[in-house]
Amino acid sequence: MSTVSRDAVMAVLSQYQDPYLNSNLFAAGCLRELTVDEQGVKAHFSLPYPAGLQTTGVAQMLEMMLSAQLEVAAQIRIDWQVSAGRTQVQVLGMQGIKNIIAVASGKGGVGKSTTAANLALALARDGAKVGLLDADIYGPSQGILFGIAEGTKPAVKDEKYFVPLTAHGIELMSMAFLVDDKTPMVWRGPMVSGALLQLITQTAWSELDYLVVDMPPGTGDIQLTLAQKVPVAGSVIVTTPQDLALLDAKKGIEMFSKVHIPVLGVVENMAVHICSNCGHSEHLFGEGGGERLAQQYGVELLASLPLSILIREQADGGKPTVLAEPECQISMIYQDLARHATARLAALNAQAPAMPTIEVSDD
C-alpha cells in the first residue's frame, strides 16, 4: 500500500468541524496521537467535554472520509476528558468536584429546575459523573423531578455530613430533604437559610465531573450570597422569551458578572408552541428574545426548547424527558445544551489563569 502524506491526512480530518468547539479537532488542541505509515492512519483525539454518545459515530465518519478521499485504511479513536474548573473547590465535602455549574433565572416559573434536571441527566448520558444540588429554597422540586418518595432523608456520615441520594445515576441533594413541606412559612425564613448553608458545607459529594446547582429564582441577596459561597465555574441562565422574563434574565447575567462568574450561555425555554393536533407552531411569548439577549451580552444561546406538554408531564411525573425518552427530539436539544455548555466551560478552563481559591466556612 502506498503511503499518503501526513499533511493530506490532516487536511481531510480538518474538514470535520466539531459543532461544540466550533473548530476542527487540530485547532481545538484535541490531537493526542497521529501515525501515518504503510499500515495506514492511526489517530487519537480527546475532546474536552463529555461526549460518550457521539465519539464512536464521529470516529467512524472520519475513517470513512479518509477511506473515500485518500483510499487509506484508518483507525481513529476519540475519547473525552473533563478538566477541572478555574476555581479550586475547597469547600468541605466538595473537594472532589471538578466543575460547578449554576442554573439560574431572574424570574420564577420559567423552567429553571426542569432545565437543571435535564442538563444533569444529559451530562450523565454522555458519561460524566454528575451531582445535582437543589438550592431552590422557595420551591425545591428536584425530589419530585427525580421521583424521590416523599419523606426520604439523606443518610448522615461521621455525624457531620449528609450523604447525597442517588437517583438515575445522579447524586442528589435538595432543600426538600431537610425542610418539611408542612413547615410553616413563618419558620421557614431563618431555618431555610441555615439549612441552605448546611447543604452547601455539609454534603459529602463523590468525585464528580460536574455539580449542577439549581439556584433559587431571582437576583436578591440570597442568590448573590449563594453565588459567592459556592465556587461556581460557570452559570447557565434560563429564560422564557417574553420581555418581562428577559428583563429579569438580564439582571441574572449582571449578578453573575458582578461576582466574576462567567455566563456559559442562555437557555430559551417555552420558545415555541407546537399544536399537538395540527402541528402548527406559534411563538406564544414572542420570537427571538433569547437570541437577542445572548447577543446583547456576547454569550451563546445554548438551546431553545419548545413549550411542550411532554416536558411538563414527564418532569412532573418524576422522569424528566432525557430519562423518559432519551432518543426524542427534545432530549437531543438537552443533550446539545449540555455539550455546548461544557465545551464553553472547557474553553474557559483552558484560557483563563487560575482564580484564587475560595474558602468557605459555615459562619
Ligand SMILES: Nc1ncnc2c1ncn2[C@@H]1O[C@H](COP(=O)(O)OP(=O)(O)OP(=O)(O)O)[C@@H](O)[C@H]1O
Ligand atoms: N418547555 C416546557 N414546556 C412545558 N412545560 C414546561 C417546560 N419547562 C418547564 N415546564 C413546566 O413549567 C413548570 C415550572 O417549571 P420549573 O419548576 O422547572 O420552573 P422554575 O423556573 O424552576 O420554577 P421556580 O421558580 O418555581 O423554581 C413545571 O410544571 C414544568 O413541568
